[in-house]
Amino acid sequence: MTENAAARRGRGRRPAAEVRAGVLAAAARILLTDGLRAVTFDRVATEAGSSKMTLYKWWPSPGALAAESYFAHSSRTLQFPDTGDIRADLIAQLGSFIRWLTDEGAAKPLSELIGAAQMDPDLAQAWSQSYALPRRELARVRLRTAQQHGQLRDDADLDIITDQLWGACYHRLLVLKVPLDDTLAERLVDHALRGAMA
Structure with a gap:
């Protein structure tokens, strides 16, 4: 003690x-x-x-x-800024998330929590209610504000944008097992906001 x-x-x-x-x-x-x-x-x-x-x-x-x-400890680190510039704010928040995983040692416990949640209903519910859904809603609120200020199209699918950004990080961490580098946040945000078409 x-x-x-x-x-x-x-x-x-x-x-x-x-x-x-x-x-x-x-x-x-x-x-x-x-x-x-x-x-x-x-x-x-x-x-x-x-x-x-x-x-x-x-x-x-x-x-x-x-x-x-995990949620209580990460909430301050992963706060969502609102500077009025949606691109900058997305890069800042996504960058904080990536640094939380890579520099602050959260990648391993995050992987363990998600893995264990597949077999533990109590953990799965706690993860969804205490972390995943609240984090998702914070992103949607910030994206909705940008939409209301004309920074995103009126028909932009905010859930899809959220999935593209943070889902890509989870996919790289949990499935591909490839590094999350310092340039990833900016590249993900630019592709999500601007698309890949010529």
């Missing part, structure tokens, strides 16, 4: 929001450092200075906890 966890236990009953935030932070640290298999209720409870029963009450499985912790 960390000194911080021991100190927190000595204060008496903590507010639920504080306990939950501590649990999510501990789970994210474990996930990003040691991988999905290391995220157990025993280890997370110990590192967070929390009761294991609390974790059982809030999450149906360690996988579901790992998925929510």
Whole structure:
């Protein structure tokens, strides 16, 4: 147990929001450092200075906890800018996502979460509700704003644009197993916005 966890236990009953935030932070640290298999209720409870029963009450499985912790930990890094320039904002956000995977070590736990979600219904639901759908909606909101300002065609399919951009990253990471390089964000955005026709 960390000194911080021991100190927190000595204060008496903590507010639920504080306990939950501590649990999510501990789970994210474990996930990003040691991988999905290391995220157990025993280890997370110990590192967070929390009761294991609390974790059982809030999450149906360690996988579901790992998925929510991934979202909570990544949300600040993956915020969507709105500078008024849709091309620049897409490149900035997609670039942040690629750096999150490559430079900050999220590629392995992300791959593990998606792989495990195919066999774990609790994890699959947590991944969809806590991460995939909220991230998708953030992109759609930014694209819709650009559409309303005349930067995208009125009939532009915002879901398809989202799939083209982030789906390409997932495809390269999970299926092709090829590197995500520094130029990928700009190339993906330009092809999605301008197309490939002469």
